[in-house]
């Protein structure tokens with residue numbers, strides 16, 4: 001199956017990104033998996049994504065190259081799936097690195113803003129799919145939710161065709177990285193929501209419950225063709241089948 005859609009996936013190496021690349025390639029789309037040029041696992045990602053039928057792009061997260069790549073590759077849809085955690089920033093700092101470069105401000109907001117600017121600079125108005133978080137709010141006192149809210153505002157104010165999806169817990173047994181707090185939070189929340197669903201609260205479960213990468217990827221890749229949700233910030237209960 002071939003398609004005239006060309007996808008650019010930023011955050012391709014993450015839990016959600018890997019599933020999105022896999023689904024896009026399986027569906028016959030031309031898929032560009034973006035990996036940061038300084039990744040210590042570049043050869044591994046090249047082999048893995050190449051084996052799946054995707055192309056690798058290593059444009060830096062600064063300067064004009066990312067926009068040029070989006071333009072030159074004829075990208076029609078951009079997936080913004082990067083993100084960091086406080087734990088990552090702390091461990092980078094402890095290892096002597098620049099903890100600020102892994103902060104919510106630098107990654108959750110900064111990389112999204114760069115990707116929005118690159119998509120605009122391409123001049124081809126690709127559809128922008130943004131994976132956000134429940135509670136995102138540019139005025140929040142919580143640095144993660146504030147960065148997510150500012151990123152949503154950058155996407156929504158860009159003039160690009162877009163859809164932003166607010167998820168709760170993105171996790172599943174197949175998540176490689178150990179995130180015990182998140183897993184426990186998801187299991188406890190899912191348990192409470194199963195009770196609510198049995199009492200008629202199915203939307204509550206879809207909105208606040210956890211979602212695994214495969215199910216989430218299916219929603220995300222449907223958005224560029226989903227007229228009903230174009231130009232909107234939605235919660236998962238609105239878009240999960």
Ligand SMILES: NC(=O)c1ccc[n+]([C@@H]2O[C@H](COP(=O)([O-])OP(=O)(O)OC[C@H]3O[C@@H](n4cnc5c(N)ncnc54)[C@H](OP(=O)(O)O)[C@@H]3O)[C@@H](O)[C@H]2O)c1
Nearest residue numbers: 011012013014015016036081082083132133167168169170
């Ligand atoms: N996990 C959740 O429960 C949850 C809930 C709601 C929303 N979200 C949001 O959904 C998105 C995807 O989540 P996920 O769990 O799939 O993410 P993930 O597995 O943690 O992957 C994060 C991605 O961001 C990239 N990244 C992180 N720091 C970077 C940096 N400084 N420079 C360049 N790339 C960097 C990573 O690249 P490397 O592999 O090279 O580090 C990786 O591709 C995130 O934005 C997250 O905030 C997550």
